[in-house]
Amino acid sequence: MRITEQAGPRWGPRRKMLLVLAPALLSQYMLDVLAVGPGVWTFVVRLVWALSVALSALRMDEHSPPSMRLHTAFQSTAGSLCFIALVLVTGGGDSVYFHLFPCLPLVLCLLYPQDSLSVALSGALCAAGAAGLLWGAGRPLSQALLWAGMVVTLTLVGAYGASEFRKAQRAENEGRLERARREALETLAISEHRRAHSEKLATIGQLAAGVMHEINNPVAFIGANLDFLEREVLSEQLASREELAEVFRETRIGVERVRQIIGDLKGFSRMDAEEPTECALADVVSDAVRIARLRLQHVARLAVDIPEDLPPVLAVRRRLAQVLLNLLVNAGDALEARGRAGSEVRIIGGCEGSRVVLRVEDNGPGFPPHVLPRLFETFFTTKGPEKGTGLGLALSRELVEQSGGTLVAENRAEGGARLRLEFPVGGSVKAAS
Template sequence: MASRILIVGCAREGAELERRGHCLAHVVDARALPQWLADPEGWDVALLPPDLALLHALHKACPRTEVIVLALPGERAAAIRCLREGAFASVRRPCEGGELDALVERALERKSLRDAEAHLLALRGVLEAREKLPEAIVSAFAEALSAQSACLLVPAPEDGRLTVAYLWGGDGQGAHAPAWVHDWLRTEEEPAIVGAPSGDQPPQRAARGPGLVHPLTAEGRLVAILTAQRERPPFGPADLERASVLAAQARLALENERLLQHVASSDRLVALGQLAASIAHEIRTPLTYVLENAGYIAEHLPRFSPPESVQPTRDTVTFTQMRRAASDAVDGANRMRDIIRDIGALASADESTQLPFDLKEAVRASLRMADAELRGRATVTLRLDGETQVIGSIGRMSQVFVNLLVNAVQAIGTERARDGRIVVVVRREGARVLAEVSDNGPGIPPAMLNRVFEPFFTTKPAGQGTGLGLFLCRNIVRRHGGELRVRSTAQHGSTFVVDLPADPTQPARQRTVEADAPAPVVTLN
C-alpha cells in the first residue's frame, strides 16, 4: 500500500516524491488544511513550512503523523522551534539529491515502529483486563451448579501436574490437585459425576454424587479441568448437562486467551525485528567512519619510528603499543560490522527468497550474535564438515541456531558455568545436511520431551520466556523442507538436531580415506 503524504506548499518537492510512488495530497492554501486533516484514512507523513500554528493543528488532528519541516535559508530559527515542538526532522529548501526522500523513508520507518508499539500496548491492556479469567470461570461454574466449592485445574508447563488456578469456596491458590484426580484421568476422559471416596479407594463414577469433574480439551490436548463439590443435594444428570454447556464456554474463553497471547507474542517479535533492522541501519554509517579511520591509522603507523634522541621510560607509550592498539581497534570494528550485518540479515530475512548457502555460515553468524550470552558461561566446540550447502534463507536459519545456542547455555545455568560445554556439529549424510547442538545441562525430563515444541510451553520462570522459541524454530526448519528433533538423557544434557535436504546441485563427496578423517574441531572459550 502506497504511503500517504500531505504537503503544504512545496510543489517542487512534492513532484519528486510523487514520482517515487507515494500517494500525495498537495494543499496550496494553508487555510484549507483542516478539511484535509479530517480525511478518515489519515496521513503517514506531512511536509510543512516552519509554522507552529500549522504544526499544532496537525498534531491535534493527526497525532501519529510524522512531520518534516521544509525551511528556506532565512527560516532556521522557526524550524528549530518546530523541532522542539515535536517535528520529526527539518531540511533546508531547496532540497538536494535524495536528501528529502531519505528523510521521508526514515519518517515512515519511525511511524511503523510507533504504530507497532501502540498495537502491542493495546494488546497488553486487553491481556491485563483478562487476568481474572480463571476467577470468572470458576465463580460462574459454582453459582450455576449451586456448588459449595469449585476449582479450575491447569497442567503445569514443567511436568504436566495439575495445579489449582483458582479455588472458589476455600483457600488453596497455587495448590496441586488431589492424587485421585490424576488417577481418574488415566482411565476417564469424559465428564462425570463421582461418588464420595471410600477408605483408601478414589472416588468412582456414579449416577448421583457429591463431586463433578469436567475435563476441557482442545484438539486432543488437555486445557484444564473444572471440578465442583456439593453435599446436598448430590449432583445428577441435569447438573452434568448444565456443566457441559458452561465448560464449553470456559474452554472457548481459555483458548481465546491462549490465541490472544500468541498474537501478542508474534506482534512483539515483529516489532523487535523492525527495531533491530532500524538500529543496524543507523549504526552502519558511523561504524564505517570508525573502520576507515582506524584502518588508516593502523596502515600508516608502521612508517613512523620514535627519534633516536628520545629515550623510552617505564611510562612512555611506545609506537609498538600504539600499532597494537590501532590493530585491536580495527579488529573490534570489523567484529561490530559482522554483528550488524548478521542482525540486519536476521531481521529482514525473507523465506520467499530461496538461495543456496552453507549451513556452516549460519552457525558462525549465530555464534557472533549469541556471543554475549555464551561468553563466560560455556565452552563451545565446533565440528564443521565439508559440503554442507542447503537451499533457503540464511537469516532464518541463523535465527534457529541463535535460539538453540541460547537455550543450551540457559539449560547449563550459572551453577555449571565453569564446566559448561556446548558442541555444535555440522555434517553431510548422503542427501541430507545435519546440524546438532548439544549441551551438558541437566537434560529434559521424559514427561516433557514430547511437549518442548508446543507453543507457549516453557520451563523458564515467568517473564523469562514466551514458550515460542522452539515452536518457531521447528516451523522455520519445516518450511525449509527439514525437521527439528530432540533427544535427551536426564543429568547428561540434550541434543537438538536440525535435519535439512542438501542442495541437489552439490553432490556428496566420495567416501575416501581422506574423506573419512574427522572434521576440523574449533573450540571457543
C-alpha cells in the first residue's frame, strides 16, 4: 500500500511577514488606550487594518509577479487610508499620531524596496490626508501645504534610497552571477584539460607493448656491450682501441635511443597550458610519427608525404600531435584486427585554396556503414575495453576545432579508411582575429 503525503500550503517570506504584521497591528490598540484612552472607533480602525493585511496575505500568490504588485499596492493604499482614519478618530490635526505621517512612506520603502508604485501611492495619500486634516481643522493653508510638502519630500527621499538599494542589489546579483559563470568556465576548462590528459595516458597505455620492445632492443645490446667491457677490463689482454671505441659508440647510440623514446613520451604526456602558435605540419607529423612507429612497426608500413613548402597552421603543436597519434593508433588497431600482409598507413599533406589539408589513410577494412555516423560520439567505440575508451576521436575533433579546423571521417573508394583534417593557414587566422 502506497501512502502519499499531502503537501501543505507553501508559506513564502512575504506572506509570513504579513501574517505576523496583522496581529501586531491589532495589538497596538493597547498603545492607543495609553495615548488617547479607550475608543470604539480606534479599535474598529485597528481591526479593519489588521484584517486587510491578513486577507491580502492569504490571497497573495508569491510565485506571480503581477499578483505581488497588486497586493502590495492594495496593502499600501489600505494601510495609508487606515492610518489617516486612525489619526482622524484620535484627534485629527492634534492627534499624537499626526507627526507620523511622513514616516509611513519611509516604512513602506523598507518593507517593499522593489515596488516604487506602492511608495508613491502611500506618499500621495499621506500628503493629501495630512493637508486635508489640517485644512479641515481650520489651520492656515500654508501650514497644510508645508506638511504636504514634508511628506512628499520624505517620500521622494525614501524612493530614491530604495532605488539605489535596488541598483546595488542588482549589481551584487550580476557580480555573483558573473563570478559563478567564470568559476563554471574555469571548472569546465580544467575538466577538459584533465580529460585530454587522460586520453593521452590511455593512448600511451596502448603503446606500452611497442614501447617496451623499442626500449628492450637498445637495452639488450647496451647490456651485451657492458658485459664485453667487463670481460676486457678484467682480462689480462685488452682489446684494440678501435674495438673499444666501437663498443662505446654503440652503447652511446643505445642510451641516446632510450633517452629519445622517454623524452618523446614525457613530452607527449605533459599537461602544460600552451597558447596556439604557428607551427609547421611537417614538425607536428614528425613528433607523432616517432611515437606511432612503436605501434605500427610490426603492423603496417608507414608512409609520410608532407611537402616542404606547406604553409604553417595556427595550433597548439602538442595537441595536434596528440590528434595525429590517436588517428595513427586507431589505424594500427584496425589493420592489426584485419591481420593481412601488405598493410599500409599514409599521411598526406597538401594545400587546397586557403586551407591546409592533412589526410591519414589506411588500406584496411574501412568504417562499417552503421559506425560512420556515430564515429565521433563520446564513449562510442568498437574496440574492447582493453583498447578503447570511446574518447579518442571525440576529443580529437574538439582539439582540431579549437584550432579553427575540421576533422571528418570517410571511406576511400579503393578501400580503407580516411581521416581528413583541414586547417586555415596560420597567417589568415591571425588576420581574421
